[in-house]
Amino acid sequence: MATVPYNSVGWFEIGTDRPEETKRFYGELFDWTFSIGADGEPAYSEITAPGASEVSGGVFASGGAFPDYAIFYVVVEDVAASVARAEALGGKVIVPPTTAEGGLVFAQLHDSAGHHFGVFTPPAV
Structure with missing residues (x-):
């Protein structure tokens, strides 16, 4: 992850009980690519936008444990x-x-x- 200044948006996350559908939708819409994160957690797919040199967000497979969401994170x-x-x-x-x-x-x-x-x-x- 690139170093971003404090108090600026540094990450976003989509939590969903339908991760494959969510990845397909955003992948086709924005040409995002997805990969398992560096920690190897299969429930978390990192997102890379076309032309980006680094990952900027993630899709979390919630398993239905809570409502779906999309949020941003501030550093x-x-x-x-x-x-x-x-x-x-x-x-x-x-x-x-x-x-x-x-x-x-x-x-x-x-x-x-x-x-x-x-x-x-x-x-x-």
Whole structure:
């Protein structure tokens, strides 16, 4: 993943209980290509746009565990601090700060108007 400035969109994700259909649709619509992520997790396919040198998003096979979604993630310096600030501004936590295997830290929230978004801090290199 390219280094992007803090407080800018650095990733997007589509969560679906129909991952193959979703990949077919967006693949045909935008010529996106899909591959299993570096961590080898088969439920997560990374997305690369035509002409892009790096992956910019992913499709998560939810298995129907929760409603389908499409969200963007903003790169932040401190996920817990960003979540606390969002709550102070009227946001609601959906997924609390979570550290994934490999060190990526993320959270998902609703903004004060109910829109779903996420924040993350990449693993230290």
